[in-house]
Amino acid sequence: MIRATARWLASSLVLLFAVTVLTFLLSALAPGDAAKTMLSGQTTSYTPEQYQQLRHELGIDEPLPVQYWHWLYRLLHGSLGTDLFSGQPITQALGGRLAASLSIIVGTVLVSAVVGLAIGVVSAVRGGLAGRLVNGLTLLGLAAPNFWLALVLVEWLAVRHPVFPATGYVPVREDPAQWLRSIALPVITLSVGGSAFIARQTRDAMADVLSRDFVVMLRAHGLPLRSVVLKHALRNAAIPVVTLLGLMFVSLLGGTVLIEGIFAIPGLGQQAVTASSTHNLPMIEGVAFYFTIIVIAVNLLVDLSYRWLNPTVRAQ
Amino acid sequence: MTGLNAPPRRRTTGIAAAAALIMVLAACTSRAGGGTSQAGNSANGQPKPSGKVGGTLTVAYSSVPQTLDPAKTVQNNSLYQALAYEPLIVRRSDGSLAPGLATSWRYVGDDNTQLELQLRSGVKFADGSALTAQDVVDHFTYVMGAGGQFVPLFSGDRFTATGPLTVVIKTSQPNPDLPTLLTQDDVVGGVISPLGLKDKAKLGTQTFGAGPYQLDAAQTVAGDHYTFVQNPNYYDKPSVHWTKVVVRAITNPQATLNAMKTGQVQFAVGDASTLAAARQAGLTVTMTPLLWTGVTLADRGGTMAKPLADIRIRQALNYATDRKAIATALFADGGRPASQLTVPGGYGYDPALDDAYPYDVAKAKELLAAAGYAGGFMVKTVTAEYQSMNLVAQALAQQWSKVGISLQIVDRANANQYFSEAFAPKYPTFMTIFGQQPIWTEGPSLFLPTALFNPFHTKNAELQSLYDQAAKAAGAAKDRADQQVEAWLVHQAWFVPVVSTGLPYYATKKITGTTVSPKAPLASIYEVQPAE
Numbered sequence: 001m002i003r004a005t006a007r008w009l010a011s012s013l014v015l016l017f018a019v020t021v022l023t024f025l026l027s028a029l030a031p032g033d034a035a036k037t038m039l040s041g042q043t044t045s046y047t048p049e050q051y052q053q054l055r056h057e058l059g060i061d062e063p064l065p066v067q068y069w070h071w072l073y074r075l076l077h078g079s080l081g082t083d084l085f086s087g088q089p090i091t092q093a094l095g096g097r098l099a100a101s102l103s104i105i106v107g108t109v110l111v112s113a114v115v116g117l118a119i120g121v122v123s124a125v126r127g128g129l130a131g132r133l134v135n136g137l138t139l140l141g142l143a144a145p146n147f148w149l150a151l152v153l154v155e156w157l158a159v160r161h162p163v164f165p166a167t168g169y170v171p172v173r174e175d176p177a178q179w180l181r182s183i184a185l186p187v188i189t190l191s192v193g194g195s196a197f198i199a200r201q202t203r204d205a206m207a208d209v210l211s212r213d214f215v216v217m218l219r220a221h222g223l224p225l226r227s228v229v230l231k232h233a234l235r236n237a238a239i240p241v242v243t244l245l246g247l248m249f250v251s252l253l254g255g256t257v258l259i260e261g262i263f264a265i266p267g268l269g270q271q272a273v274t275a276s277s278t279h280n281l282p283m284i285e286g287v288a289f290y291f292t293i294i295v296i297a298v299n300l301l302v303d304l305s306y307r308w309l310n311p312t313v314r315a316q
Numbered sequence: 317m318t319g320l321n322a323p324p325r326r327r328t329t330g331i332a333a334a335a336a337l338i339m340v341l342a343a344c345t346s347r348a349g350g351g352t353s354q355a356g357n358s359a360n361g362q363p364k365p366s367g368k369v370g371g372t373l374t375v376a377y378s379s380v381p382q383t384l385d386p387a388k389t390v391q392n393n394s395l396y397q398a399l400a401y402e403p404l405i406v407r408r409s410d411g412s413l414a415p416g417l418a419t420s421w422r423y424v425g426d427d428n429t430q431l432e433l434q435l436r437s438g439v440k441f442a443d444g445s446a447l448t449a450q451d452v453v454d455h456f457t458y459v460m461g462a463g464g465q466f467v468p469l470f471s472g473d474r475f476t477a478t479g480p481l482t483v484v485i486k487t488s489q490p491n492p493d494l495p496t497l498l499t500q501d502d503v504v505g506g507v508i509s510p511l512g513l514k515d516k517a518k519l520g521t522q523t524f525g526a527g528p529y530q531l532d533a534a535q536t537v538a539g540d541h542y543t544f545v546q547n548p549n550y551y552d553k554p555s556v557h558w559t560k561v562v563v564r565a566i567t568n569p570q571a572t573l574n575a576m577k578t579g580q581v582q583f584a585v586g587d588a589s590t591l592a593a594a595r596q597a598g599l600t601v602t603m604t605p606l607l608w609t610g611v612t613l614a615d616r617g618g619t620m621a622k623p624l625a626d627i628r629i630r631q632a633l634n635y636a637t638d639r640k641a642i643a644t645a646l647f648a649d650g651g652r653p654a655s656q657l658t659v660p661g662g663y664g665y666d667p668a669l670d671d672a673y674p675y676d677v678a679k680a681k682e683l684l685a686a687a688g689y690a691g692g693f694m695v696k697t698v699t700a701e702y703q704s705m706n707l708v709a710q711a712l713a714q715q716w717s718k719v720g721i722s723l724q725i726v727d728r729a730n731a732n733q734y735f736s737e738a739f740a741p742k743y744p745t746f747m748t749i750f751g752q753q754p755i756w757t758e759g760p761s762l763f764l765p766t767a768l769f770n771p772f773h774t775k776n777a778e779l780q781s782l783y784d785q786a787a788k789a790a791g792a793a794k795d796r797a798d799q800q801v802e803a804w805l806v807h808q809a810w811f812v813p814v815v816s817t818g819l820p821y822y823a824t825k826k827i828t829g830t831t832v833s834p835k836a837p838l839a840s841i842y843e844v845q846p847a848e
Contacts (some may be wrong), residue, residue, distance in 0.1 A: 032736055050463075085382035087520040088538055096537050102726070151570065159577050166574035167566065263567040264575065266540035270567075274539075276379070277730060 008303075012296045016289070023288040024068050027281055033060055034084045034279040058084055060281065071167040073284055080289065081282035090286035094271065098290055100169045103179070104259070105252045107187035112194030113245055117238070118200020119195065124210060124237075125229055141196030150189045150262045157185060167264035186263050190256070190309065194248055201244050205237035212236075239309050246302035253291050370846035373558040373827070376572045380539050380565040384531065385519035386503050387462035394503050398602055399544045399561055400442070401506025401525030402551075404433060404452070407499035409829070409843050411836035412442050417507060417526065418483075419448060421495055428490040428788060433498075435481040440549040441509035441528040442523070449477035455507045458516070466504045468760055469497050492794060493754045501838055509607040510647035528556045528842070540565060549570030557829075557845035573597070573822070582827050586705065586820035591649045594822050602830045603650065603818035606837040607751050609708055610813035611697060616774045619651035621695045623687065624744055630809035632683035634673035636719045641675075643815045646704050654816035656806050657762070661834025662752035664795075664802035665778060672806050680719045685761045692720020699727055699747035700734035708814055741771035748811070751837075755798045759783045777813050779804055 007280055011060035036053040055061040074081055080090035102168065123134035134154070158166035164185045170178040218228045257269035268287055374748030381393040386401055406416040418433040439447040456475040460467055472488030485494065498505035512524025521538065524530040535543035537730050544561040546553075566572045569587035576584055577597050586594055586601065595601055618625025655672045658665045684690055699709045706727050713723040726743065728734035740747035748769065750762060760766060765773045766785065782804055785841065786797035805811065821839050823830045829843035 031733060036736060083382075085520075086538065087383070087517055093538060096540070141374065154574050159574065162578060165580060166578040167571050167580055168564070168575070262571055264540075264564065264566040264568065264571040266537060278382070 006256070008300065014291050017294045019287060019288055021068065022065055022141075023143060023285055024071075024281075025028055027279065027284055028064050030276075031278065032279055033092045034058055035060060036283065037278045049192055051290070052168050067281075071282070075289070080286045083283055084280050085278065091283050093283070094268065094286050094290060096171065097266050097268045097271050099171060100265050101256065101260075101269065102294075103169075103172070103183045104186045104256055104265065104267065106189070107183050108190040108252060109245055109249050111187055111191040112198050112248065113241075115191065115195040115232075116198025117202050117241065119199035120241075121229060121234060121237075123199065123203040124206035125225070131203075134203070138196035138199045141192045142200075144192060146189055146193065147258055147262060149192055150185070150259060153185050153189055154262070169263075169265045169267075185216060186256070186265060189259055190220075190252065197248070198241060198244060200236060202241050205240050206233060209233045209236045235309055239306065242302055242309065244299050249298045250295050253294060317455055332844075337818065351735060358399050368846045368848065369556070372560040372562060372566060373583065373844065374562045374581045375841075376564050376566045376575055376581040378565075378567055378569070378572065378585050378587070380567065381542075383520040384523060384542075385462070385464075385516075386506055386508060386525075386593045387459040387466070388464045388520070389503060390465050391501070391503060393482050394501055394838070395841055396542060396546060396563060397503045397506050397523075397525075398500035398524035398527070399504075399529045399563070400527045400531055400547075401508070402439075402527040403500040403505035404435075404498040404507065405495050405505060406842065407496065407501055407840065408835060409831040409836055409840045413495055413499065416499075416505070417452075418498070421498075424484070426790075428492045428494075428790070429487050431485045431487075431494050432478075433483045433485070435483065436551065437481055439526055439551045441511070441526045442547040442549055443509050443531075444549060445509050445511055446750050447483055449479060449483045451510055452483045452507055452511065452529050453477045454513055458508065458513055459504045461674070464504075466497075466502060469502065469757065470504075490784075491756060492787055492790060493756045495587075496754065497757075500840070500842075526551070528552075529561055535562075538655065545571070555842070561841075576824065579824065582824045583830065583839075584822045586822045588647060588650050588817060588820070590624045591820055594820070595649075598825075600823040600825065600830065601774065601820055602823065602832050602839065604832045604834050604837045605652070605816045606819045607703075607707060607749050608654045608657060608813045608816045609703070609749045610654070610747075610811055611709075612738075612748045612769055612811055612814070613745050613809065614738075614741055614770065614772050614774075617772055619744075619772065620694075620741075621744035623689055623693050624695070626686040626687045627808060628683040629689060630812075631673070631717065632687070633682040633716065633721065634720065634809050635676045635680035635683065636716050637673065637712060637812055637814060638675040638715050639814050641715075642708060646707050646711065647815055647817055650820065651815045651817045654813040656802055657750070657758075657811060657813055657836065658752045658802055659816045663754050663799035663835070666799045666803060667804060669806050670698045673809075677718055683737070684719060684721075685726040690720075692722065694722040694724060695745060696724045696726060697745040697747055698734055698737050698743045700727060700731045701727065701729050702731055703749055703817075705749055710843050712812075712814070718744075739771050755786045755823045756784065759801075763810065774810070776808075776825060779808075 008036055033055065035058055039051060039054060052061065060067065071081060082089055085092055113122060119134050119138065123131045157163045164181050168182055170182045172205050173181040215228060215233055218232060219225070226248070254269060254272070256267055257273055259265070260270045262268040271283065272287045274280075275287060365672045375395070377395055379392045381389055381396050383389055384396060386397045389397065403416045404418040405421065406414045408414055415436070415437055417439060419436050421431060421433045424430040424432050435447060435449055435452065441447065453475045456470065462471060474486045476484045476486070478484050487494065496502070500506060506525055506527065508519065509524040509526070512519055522533060526549070527549070529544035530547045532545045534545045542563045542565075544563070546556055546559060550556060551788055564575070564581060566575060569590045570579070572584050572586065573590040573593055575581040576594070576599055591601065611633075613624050613630050615621050615624045616630075623629040634655070639655065643651040656665065656669045681690070684692065697709060699706045706725070709723070709725045713725055716723050726737070728737065737743060750769070753761070762769045763779065764770065765775045779801070782797070782801045786794060786801055789797045819837060821830050821832065826845045826846055826847055828838045829845045831843065832839050
């Protein structure tokens with residue numbers, strides 16, 4: 001157990017290091033820099049001396065390894081640096097955004113898991129007309145573009161029937177009820193496709209498990225179908241689904257940008273786009289750092305789920 | 317300090333700054349001065365308030381400020397500063413100038429080089445410190461050293477406190493529009509308190525002004541919403557219309573409209589793409605012509621594209637442009653054909669020039685043939701995907717092909733890349749959206765040799781002379797001089813303006829005071845108040 005934990009910690013650190021180094025390298029390869037971005041706001045052309053002076057003041061004239069070392073040094077001292085443009089500490093700037101993004105992503109994954117599993121199980125167990133109906137609905141859910149769905153939901157559930165707010169995010173610490181209302185529409189929007197995806201995977205996995213010998217044996221011993229499905233088959237079928245839920249979580253980290261824009265949610269995705277277009281390196285690194293930590297945490301959860309779901313993994 | 321730990325010196329952003337350049341405005345051309353409190357107006361020059369104080373006004377703004385430091389922000393974000401930083405002079409929605417921190421101002425002499433401001437007595441900043449003439453001088457000293465977007469507007473100017481409440485600004489060149497640069501529209505007219513200047517690092521995230529409101533950091537999430545509460549020290553409390561103003565940074569036009577329709581927001585800067593829907597939703601839409609969209613024929617010396625050195629070619633491009641068709645197809649609800657670099661009612665506008673270049677393919681071909689390009693030629697342009705600029709480029713490519721000109725479009729989704737390449741300069745022409753403004757400020761931005769939008773630094777003695785005359789003129793003579801500058805630019809065809817559009821404002825029926833006018837196309841946040 002200790003060895004496994006040490007191995008996981010080591011691999012996580014390597015991943016974190018690799019991602020942050022790669023982010024620095026990719027940022028350096030992108031045309032332009034923060035100094036140019038700032039100076040392009042001047043109403044007259046700027047001199048090369050002014051440009052170099054600003055690069056020096058921002059600390060982006062140093063060799064990339066040196067810049068990275070400064071960033072890493074600050075990180076080890078508990079700081080992600082400051083926003084090149086506002087001077088705001090990165091942790092402060094990203095704190096609220098992290099909560100907004102996680103609210104939407106966790107909500108989407110939870111709703112997709114519950115709805116997708118339910119639909120998938122029903123589809124696999126019932127088959128026939130009900131199964132085909134579920135198939136059709138899930139196909140529709142997969143085909144519906146997020147942005148279109150978002151606009152339709154806003155029109156119907158915010159403008160015409162003011163059930164949910166059309167835009168904005170309310171932190172949970174301010175008002176839990178309003179927080180729930182503020183993330184409802186983005187979560188529903190993203191969960192339609194997510195649920196459909198999970199449903200189809202669950203259906204296939206469940207159909208496969210239901211055809212196995214141990215299920216036939218259980219039924220032969222007189223266990224009711226409900227018990228066989230929920231206690232035995234679902235646990236087996238859930239293993240590939242858990243992997244997909246983990247992947248969904250990770251893909252949503254970058255995939256919510258459009259939805260954040262439509263619902264005016266101050267999330268990490270929007271911040272990442274702004275930081276990239278302005279070459280705000282400390283902010284880009286901060287976002288990348290948070291994303292990597294989340295990916296590591298999600299992977300850990302997926303691994304723990306495997307252990308819980310599958311006794312053979314536990315034994316290993 | 318250097319290195320990554322050093323506090324950044326300049327914090328404007330390319331996108332925001334670019335937008336600011338595009339939409340840069342100034343409010344009024346009234347040269348003289350003489351601002352005093354007028355009957356029917358409150359102390360700070362606003363129209364007399366209804367006396368009704370609303371609760372919270374929520375405003376949606378499409379631009380996200382990268383910093384709140386007045387010296388380092390961009391003009392496009394002036395709203396954020398206007399709420400907390402009282403300007404020396406207030407620009408009203410009708411374009412007239414009214415007292416702010418300065419109760420009066422006047423040019424000394426008749427060459428527009430020395431402006432004397434008399435400050436209001438007894439004014440306190442939100443932090444409790446008292447306003448003095450030296451504070452104003454210190455403020456501008458900081459602004460000039462901070463290197464922000466506004467420095468060129470005051471380049472070479474000297475600020476002196478000649479008395480406890482008297483400031484004199486001496487300019488190196490005649491500047492007929494100096495009072496307009498001290499209004500809320502150009503941000504730096506809003507004075508920073510001495511306490512703010514003592515701790516400059518805080519200017520990016522806090523406010524230190526003498527305006528009607530101050531930022532409440534606890535209720536603010538940078539990049540999302542900014543909450544302003546009343547300034548207890550404000551000198552003209554009766555003119556404060558709201559207990560709280562929340563500015564929400566919403567960059568998606570549809571999200572802005574949805575927020576308006578559901579009542580989450582009462583006042584917003586709109587967008588051409590949602591204009592029709594806003595009207596349909598029963599919102600009050602206020603708009604006046606503001607921007608022209610077209611092509612800057614930057615390489616007038618012909619270094620990259622030889623044909624552009626010939627005036628006949630540049631005029632041919634103007635004749636080959638069917639402005640009406642583009643305005644109708646792309647800007648059905650808010651655009652009109654434009655042949656000049658200003659808008660109806662704007663600075664230097666001359667109705668006679670509206671039809672300077674009627675759509676005339678035969679005339680265009682004739683000019684091309686006379687210049688030795690009967691078979692046409694190829695020319696490149698770079699565009700951003702912003703405010704339909706790229707769509708105008710595509711329409712022009714189609715229209716110009718009829719006279720044999722092949723317009724090769726380089727479409728940059730990344731606005732920063734577009735600006736970087738346009739101003740490098742990397743291409744002989746670039747698509748442009750530009751806000752009408754006083755000739756005095758338009759010159760250094762658009763057409764003088766040092767202008768950003770003149771990346772090949774084209775010089776012309778005649779244009780410079782006309783510009784200098786306009787800078788020294790006053791009253792009706794100035795209007796005529798402005799028109800002469802615009803006419804020269806139109807006849808020399810340095811640009812191909814195509815369509816003029818406005819900046820729409822949306823308001824619910826619960827508020828009033830969102831008026832705009834041709835020379836004051838920005839709504840004044842000071843005048844937005846609860847409806848009776």
